[in-house]
Amino acid sequence: MELHILLPIAGRSVFLFTPFGLGGLVGLLSGMFGVGGGFLMTPLLMMVGIPPTVAAATDSCQIAAAAASGSYAHARMGNVDYKLGGLMLVGGVVGGAIGVQIIRVLRGMGNADFVIMVTYVVVLSLIGGYMFRESLGALRGTRRTSVRTQRRSRTGAFLGALPLVVSFPKSGIRHSVFVPIFLCMLVGILAAIMGVGGGFIMIPAMVYLLRMPMHVAVGTDLFQILFTSTGVTFMQAAVNHTVDVVLAIALALGSAVGAQVGARIARRLRGEQLRIILACIVLLVAVKMAYGLVATPTLLLSPAGGH
Amino acid sequence: MRRSVVAALLALLVAAPARAVTVEPNPVRVSAFYRGTTVRVRGVTDPGSEVIVIVTGSDTEERFDRKGRVGPLWANLGKLAVSGVPRLHLIAGNAQAVRDRDLVQRHLLDLDALARRARIAPAGAEASAMRAEYVKLKKSKGMFAELQNGVRMDGTAFEAQIPWPDMAPPGEYGVVIFHLHKDGGIRIESAQLVVELVGFPRFVDRMAFEQSFLYGLLSVSVALSVGLLMGLVFKRKGAVGH
Numbered sequence: 243m244e245l246h247i248l249l250p251i252a253g254r255s256v257f258l259f260t261p262f263g264l265g266g267l268v269g270l271l272s273g274m275f276g277v278g279g280g281f282l283m284t285p286l287l288m289m290v291g292i293p294p295t296v297a298a299a300t301d302s303c304q305i306a307a308a309a310a311s312g313s314y315a316h317a318r319m320g321n322v323d324y325k326l327g328g329l330m331l332v333g334g335v336v337g338g339a340i341g342v343q344i345i346r347v348l349r350g351m352g353n354a355d356f357v358i359m360v361t362y363v364v365v366l367s368l369i370g371g372y373m374f375r376e377s378l379g380a381l382r383g384t385r386r387t388s389v390r391t392q393r394r395s396r397t398g399a400f401l402g403a404l405p406l407v408v409s410f411p412k413s414g415i416r417h418s419v420f421v422p423i424f425l426c427m428l429v430g431i432l433a434a435i436m437g438v439g440g441g442f443i444m445i446p447a448m449v450y451l452l453r454m455p456m457h458v459a460v461g462t463d464l465f466q467i468l469f470t471s472t473g474v475t476f477m478q479a480a481v482n483h484t485v486d487v488v489l490a491i492a493l494a495l496g497s498a499v500g501a502q503v504g505a506r507i508a509r510r511l512r513g514e515q516l517r518i519i520l521a522c523i524v525l526l527v528a529v530k531m532a533y534g535l536v537a538t539p540t541l542l543l544s545p546a547g548g549h
Numbered sequence: 550m551r552r553s554v555v556a557a558l559l560a561l562l563v564a565a566p567a568r569a570v571t572v573e574p575n576p577v578r579v580s581a582f583y584r585g586t587t588v589r590v591r592g593v594t595d596p597g598s599e600v601i602v603i604v605t606g607s608d609t610e611e612r613f614d615r616k617g618r619v620g621p622l623w624a625n626l627g628k629l630a631v632s633g634v635p636r637l638h639l640i641a642g643n644a645q646a647v648r649d650r651d652l653v654q655r656h657l658l659d660l661d662a663l664a665r666r667a668r669i670a671p672a673g674a675e676a677s678a679m680r681a682e683y684v685k686l687k688k689s690k691g692m693f694a695e696l697q698n699g700v701r702m703d704g705t706a707f708e709a710q711i712p713w714p715d716m717a718p719p720g721e722y723g724v725v726i727f728h729l730h731k732d733g734g735i736r737i738e739s740a741q742l743v744v745e746l747v748g749f750p751r752f753v754d755r756m757a758f759e760q761s762f763l764y765g766l767l768s769v770s771v772a773l774s775v776g777l778l779m780g781l782v783f784k785r786k787g788a789v790g791h
Contacts, residue, residue, distance in 0.1 A: 246584035248715075250750035251757055255584040255715035291690075291716070303772045310776025315783065356624035472769055480765030483757045487768055488581075488750075494772055498779030535622045541689065542682045546612040546628055 251486035252296045260290055261489055265304055265496025272308040272497065273315065273504020275445060275460060275520045280305060282527070283493070292489070293545055299478035299485045300493065302471050307494030308501045309468040313461065315505040321461030323412035323454070326422055331466045333423035334440070337430020338470070345434060363532045365432065369446050370524035376450070377517035413454045413462070425451060441467060442524055449517070456513035569593060572724050576743035577713060581750060585715035588742065591708045594728045595736065600700045601642030601658055601727040602709035604742060606720070609636040615679070631683050633668040637692045637717050641699025641709040647729060656727065660684050660695055690716060719744045
């Protein structure tokens with residue numbers, strides 16, 4: 243006999259292991275790459291029949307659980323740069339607030355969802371394509387070293403000219419305090435427009451622009467995701483009543499296990515190996531979304547509320 | 550102005566003489582391990598009559614995202630509201646034998662009739678297509694259904710077996726039994742079906758909507774404690790392993 247559970251806020255009954263499995267899959271990615279998994283979990287939940295508003299809100303709850311578990315694991319491994327993480331958090335919160343206002347204006351103009359979808363495909367393709375090319379080059383023996391060195395020096399000269407330079411010993415880098423704040427503000431704006439946590443934009447930005455080691459980037463990103471997702475979860479539950487706590491527990495259990503497994507896999511892989519796997523996942527999501535834009539849908543109506 | 554189906558049912562409930570119609574289970578209790586059920590409606594019809602059984606919900610307005618083409622791409626082009634029809638409408642029996650199409654339309658004896666009654670906003674040239682899309686969507690969710698062989702007859706006794714969708718929200722639903730006589734006459738009986746949350750789902754639902762601040766704190770606590778608990782579990786396992 244199949245064991246089902248009722249999700250009281252979603253108003254759906256699902257096979258017990260479906261949310262555990264989905265949580266485990268997304269948690270694995272979270273632990274390996276530091277991405278919150280929002281760009282995957284919400285569509286996956288909608289695919290199993292969860293209403294869009296409940297899917298998005300409950301997703302933030304499981305991201306908080308995965309981030310708590312993952313950042314704890316990374317903190318024990320010494321992979322969290324708290325100083326940098328604090329500055330990133332400030333930038334992310336400000337950027338998120340700006341992004342929410344931008345999306346409100348876009349919705350007022352109509353057709354915002356189309357803009358969001360196209361933004362998704364373009365941003366994911368650019369990031370995934372760049373990461374794939376770079377990490378493939380690194381795996382093959384850095385045939386593009388000279389170009390990268392030149393780029394690094396130009397970027398370094400620009401970043402070095404900014405005031406209030408401080409050292410971040412854990413990451414082994416020196417930057418103006420404005421660099422992580424401004425960078426996270428931009429990512430926060432994009433993340434709010436796209437309706438996701440932004441980890442899959444943030445990690446490449448930390449690795450390629452801030453030049454942080456991949457493992458520290460992952461740990462530090464999880465640390466700041468923990469705070470943002472906790473805030474979002476509270477607001478969604480208390481104001482919108484859209485967090486399904488039963489679904490959240492099932493997702494969180496699966497996701498916390500997945501995140502721990504992911505963190506251990508990540509420790510055994512080299513940075514460029516992690517980057518090329520993440521690049522492939524990001525490109526797959528981009529292709530899937532691009533296909534969704536051109537393929538004729540089976541239904542021309544969908545319940546209102548999600549992206 | 551059209552009366553809602555449920556209002557008509559309630560009026561019929563008062564007007565109709567007491568008959569031996571049973572609806573089981575009633576109430577439908579939605580507990581933690583609920584996964585939908587089958588509603589059985591039993592009764593006795595008149596000799597030589599056909600029976601159609603309809604379970605229907607209250608009228609509601611539902612909002613949807615509407616997809617359309619932007620050049621070669623498909624995108625959400627805006628919102629669309631559908632009103633004037635019940636949120637759930639399950640029909641057991643065959644309405645094709647009913648010659649009086651006004652009767653079919655008035656009592657929503659088939660889903661084509663329901664689609665015609667649906668009000669689409671904003672109304673436009675595509676309203677008819679959107680009505681069809683709306684019915685298609687609701688059928689895919691199990692909230693609308695036509696079960697042409699859904700009524701089993703044994704002499705004058707009948708039993709309708711109607712799969713009840715797990716996503717049907719708690720509340721009161723009308724059950725209407727149409728006895729279709731060969732001479733074109735019709736007799737209508739009605740009953741009520743109640744769906745209610747019980748146990749843990751009821752506790753969660755009430756907390757979410759009546760004590761939302763506490764519910765917010767509960768959600769955050771659940772997320773953090775599950776995450777940290779699993780972190781601790783894995784830490785111990787790791788220590789043993791090393």
